[in-house]
Amino acid sequence: MIIQISRTRIVQVSVLFFLTIALWLTISLWESHQVHESPEGKVVVTFNFLAPMKPAATKDLIITQAATGKKVPFEHQWLTASKLQIIISEKSFPLGREYHYRFKAAPAMIWPFYVWSAGKFQGKVTVKFIGIEGNHTVPSKGPIILQFNTNLDPRKISNFVSGPVPGKLIPAGTDYSRWEFWPNQKLNNLYRYSMSIAAGLPDQQGGKLEQSIKAEFVTTPEFLIEGVFPVPGSNSIWLTREILLQTNQQLKSAKVDIQGLPGRCIIEDKTIRYIPERIMMPGTTYNVKARLISTSNESLDFAYSFSTTNLGQNRWLELKLEPTPVLWLMEGPKTLKSFAVRVRADRPIPRGTLYEANRQSDANKQSPWMRLNADILLHPLPENMRDHHEQLGLPKSYSCIYLQAQDAKELFNTLPKGFMLISH
Template sequence: MKIISIRYVIPIMFFAIISFLFFYADVRTVSPETVDAGVEVAINFLLPIKHTGSPPRVTVIPEYPSTPVSFSVRQAGPATIVIRMKQEGYPQGQLLKFSVEDVSTVIPLLKKTARGQVRPKVGIKLISQGQIAVIPSRGPVQLQFNTPVEYKTFRKYTVLPVPGKILPLNCSVEGVEFTDYSRWEFFPDKPFVHGEQYKITLGAGIRSLGGSQTDRPVEVSFTAAEPPKVIRTEPAGGEKKVVLYRPVECELDREVESALIRITDPSEDIMVPGRTIVEGKRVVFRPVRAFLPGKTYKVFLAADSKDHEPLGEYSFSFSTVEMGNKYWVDVRLGDIHTVKVYRGDILVRHMVASGGREATPTPIGSFYTQDRGHSFWSPRFGEGATYWVRLVGQVLVHSVPKDDRWKTKEDEHARLGLPASHGCIRLDEKDARWFYENIPMGTLVIIHE
């Protein structure tokens, strides 16, 4: 048997003692149930603590990311420090992981580190009971406690009104995914009956992860939401000779949370571009271009009420006015100002334009072309233009402005597509001439945003 030399034993023992002194720390929870005041943890070291100008470095990590936790550190004895941690908001009773580093001791250069975790014991309360009144027919029923609860006892002592699944909520905060056992969702296997009342019983014996337990049952009652209904549409379903530009509106019998209107031309399977706006009980679709003449359009409405109950399938159709072989003009003052000339339902010419600035907007609506002229000069603005066609009052379609030498203003030409005029519709010189020479008096011009 090989005997270790005494010259090796002493360094080994010395290293073991130093390691024990460095790593040992007795961590004990002082007040696990004083949640309002905070939970206190006492850390006892073997070596006395030395006061220095640098406080120990403390880190506290809550169980759920982004939960605010305040803490303070105090010395409670020659070799003892106490950390008080207080968590704000819900859920209470989260597992708090903490570490204390760089604790100076009486031995020079020897600094202590301690780590641990604590879960405050919190009495269980259902805090969502007052928020549960009307529930979507497909769920979920959301139950929120003030503290995380055990999966096993929650499932065991919860009585559901109908078959279904009840699960804790899976969350993601700042890219960290976790399961929140303070929030639960119940989804019925089959939809609740509209307007019927239901009850969930949370029995005595449900335990929190901190060890507290419910001592009496709690009943949660709710009513299954009624589906929203459409009471009016504009245009009406089946309406004919609808004007070529107008918003499509649907009014429901209750407040709308979210909605989407889609409009298609079934004959060509073309979707009409536009945006849906929710205004209380009204859902409005604003197309970004005029409807084509002599077409039948189908409107599809999807909507959820404020109770998150879906409308179900809803659709209606309308037909636009006939234009024969006549010219008509669609002016859009959107992100890019454009003028589109149609003959019947055929696009003849697409032109970039400039409508009025915010201070001098172009009027919105339907107008008819009037008189015209080859050119004009405006002393008021110190500029002129060519190939003008009057729409209404002093609002004209004309070329990009020219200066006093009758040269096109290049800076104004560069703004085609953007709001730039005093209210008129500006076009490139070639486009203005084409418009002047081809669009007859009395042609319909629709101006919209």
């Protein structure tokens, strides 16, 4: 059987096919949206579709922040089968952020139509000044931090905001709702000032601040040193004396430099404690330079010096217990030699200044020992041998410092009777 199709019929079918494809593409790719006036902190958007949509279409809607790409949760309701309203809650500044949206195969009620579309929108916000951050404790050198509710136009803000003295405005973060004003000169401490913000200050969407504002703030008290230990200019300071600086404000950071005495700083509220890697050397003048910054961003530079006790050229020992015990043979302020040592883990060596009480060796000086006044014994002990004093012919003691045999003999022959050991 031969079926005959006229040219007219072919044209009609073709037109119908292409119209169907065009309709499918139009429904699939077209949607419109409208951003509504809404309470502050809410972004309300209505999406309109050509075809009635299934309620499950919201599962195929993804909204992200334009600045971060982070996915944003939203509430929704269907006003009609072809009109969807969503609500985004903005719980932090800046308000009126820009968002990207994407419908990915959102199903319509009429098969085989699906919506594939993407775009962006931005919430509507009235420009408001929120306040000056920490307005009763503003650093005298800046910054004065101004918080607005939305992103301002960075090209025009300097025309509308001025400080009590000339200065510069820079963004305080990654957005344009928070700004830092840095004065060109130090402000007086504990003094009341104001920032002027003129009406017409624009945001990035064309909105403007409706009224001029005078925002007052008070600067912090003067940042001062209240205590220094050792006292500046003091002499004969003992080698293990703590190095402390005390201020009148809580500290955020501190840098302390003592030439010839490397170490680290520990901040405890208003106090800096300097912990040197080794103890101070005798007969030495130390110059201290400190750069301190308070939590209110006040800065302070302080320098002083002190001198330690002079031990002459006497020989003595320094023992550092942590992280790995090490012993130094000293001659006055000079380090002669270092020794790897071991200590008893169950009976810690006391920290402080110890002195030799007595010493003894066999006839050949092969097993010398030296007893300190805290009942601490320095003696040789091979690593594979247990510390049984009776078997080794050693006196009883509270704890021990173990040396290599050659090191024990060297110290026995080198150190004067009654020598000093400082443990830390």
